[in-house]
Amino acid sequence: MTDPRIAGAGVTQFGKHPERTGRDLFADAGLEALDQSGVDPDDVDALYYGNFMGELAEHQGHQGPLMAEAIGVDAPATRLEAACASAGAAVREAVKTLRNGEADVVVVGGAERMTNIGTAAATDALAIAADDLFEVRAGMTFPGAYALMARAYFEAYGGSHEDLAHVAVKNHEHALVNEHAQIQKEITVEDAMEAPTIAAPLGLYDSCPITDGAAAAVLTTDEYAEEHGLDAPVAISGTGQGGDNLALQDRPHLARTPAADKAAEEAYADAGIDADDVDVAEVHDCFTIAEVLAIESLGLFEPGEGIHAATEGTTSRHGEMPVNLSGGLKAKGHPVGATGVAQLATIAWVLDGTHPRADAVPDGTVGVAHNAGGTVASTTVHVLEVQE
C-alpha cells in the first residue's frame, strides 16, 4: 500500500461573495485544482464533497452530482456532512478509496455559501451542529458553546482572555500575505481585548468570520502519479477520525477534546510518526480557544500548556512550532464545508515551498491538518509528508 498523492489544489478567495452560488464557488476551486494537477478530468473516478448548510443557505440538497457537473467531471459524487469537519471527512473517504484500490484519481473538496442569508440566519444555521433538544433550546450558539469550553479551560488550567487575544493577533499576522484570506489586517492584543463581546468570555476577535468559499484537491495513487509524470511531492501518509458525545453536557471534561486526541493518535500511528516529528500544523481555530484545544490534542503541547503557546510566540511563524500559517479560520475565513480541504491545500503548499509563509519551515517535511466539527464531536486529522 502506498500513500495517496496531492496532485493539485485550488482555493477560492475566502470572503463575502453573497451573490455567488455554491456551484460557482466550487467550480472556481475545482477547476483550479484540476488545472494545477495536470490530471485529465476523464480520469477522475469519484468526487467526495463537504458541505454543511446548503439546505438552509441555498435551499439545495443533493449537492454531490451538482458539484461534479460544475467541474466537468462525470463520476460518482457524494456529499459528506460532519458539521465543520465535512471536508476533512471527505478527505478521509478519498484516502480510503485510493488506498483500497477502488480508484486511481479522486477529487476532494467542499464549499459553503453563508453570507447571502445574513449574520442572524447564519448564526442560526451554525447552531444546528449542536444538540437541538438539550443545547440549542437552552440558548446555545456556536460562539456560546466555545465560550463554555473557554471558561472551563481557564478554570481547569488557568490562562486568560489575553492569551486568547495573542492567538488572534498571530493568525491575523500570518494571513497578511495570504491572498485567499478574508481578513488581511494586522491587529493588536488591545484591539482584540477591546472588541465587543459576543459570548463572554469570547469577543468578536476570538471568532472566525462568516465566509463564502470553496476548496478542492486532486488526489491520486502513487502509481498513477508516477505513470503520468505528475509533480506531486506531498503525500497523505496518515488519516484519523474521532468522535465524542454531541452535547457538551454529556462529556466528562469540558476543557479537553478527546475526539481530536483519538483522531491524532490514529493518524500518527497510520503515518508511523509521533507528535515530535510534526513541523507545521493547520488547526481548526473557529474560535481562539479552539486552537489551544487543538494543539494540545495533537500532542504538540501538554494539556494546560497550549494556552501559553501564542503568547510566548512558539506557534508564530518565527516560533518552533508554527500553527496556522494560512491565518487559520480566524483570518483566512471559515466557509464551513470547505475548511478541511483548504487546510490540506495549505499544508501541501507549505511543504512544497509554494505557500507565501513556507519560509517559516524551510526544511519542513511533515505537516498535520486538524479539522473539527461542532464542539469537536467530530474530528479528522491528516498527516502530510514530502515523499520525493
Place this chain on the structure above:
Amino acid sequence: MTETPLNGEFDEWLDSIEDGEGYYVECDEGHGWLPPRRVCPDCGSRELHDEPLPDSGEIVTHTTITVATPQFEDDAPYVTAIADFGPVSITGLVRGVDPEDVSMEDVVGIEVGERETTGERAVVFRPR
C-alpha cells in the same frame, strides 16, 4: 393553525420538571443521561431505569450571550450554563441573577421557563 408536534420523551421530561418530579435515566453502572435514551453510550447497557433528579446542581461553566440566534433575539443578553447535578449535567438558561454575578460553583435549582422571543419552553436555572 396546527399544533407543533411534541418531541416525545423530551417534552415528557420537561413536564416532569414542571411538576417538580424531574428525573434522569441511569444504567446499573451508575451512568446518568437525559431521555430519550435506549442504551447507555458509555457501557452499552440497555437496562436503564428512571431516577429522581437531585434537587440542585452546581454551575460548572457559563457564558453570557449577546449575539443570539433569531429564536433568542429578545432574550439577549442571557446566560447559558451547564450545571452538574451529580449523575447528569444539564444545560439551561440562568435567570433570577444579574449576568455579571453568575459564578462557577453557584448552586442552582431547575425549572421550566419560557423563551422571551418565542414563548417556547426552556430549561431554566435559578440560584438556590
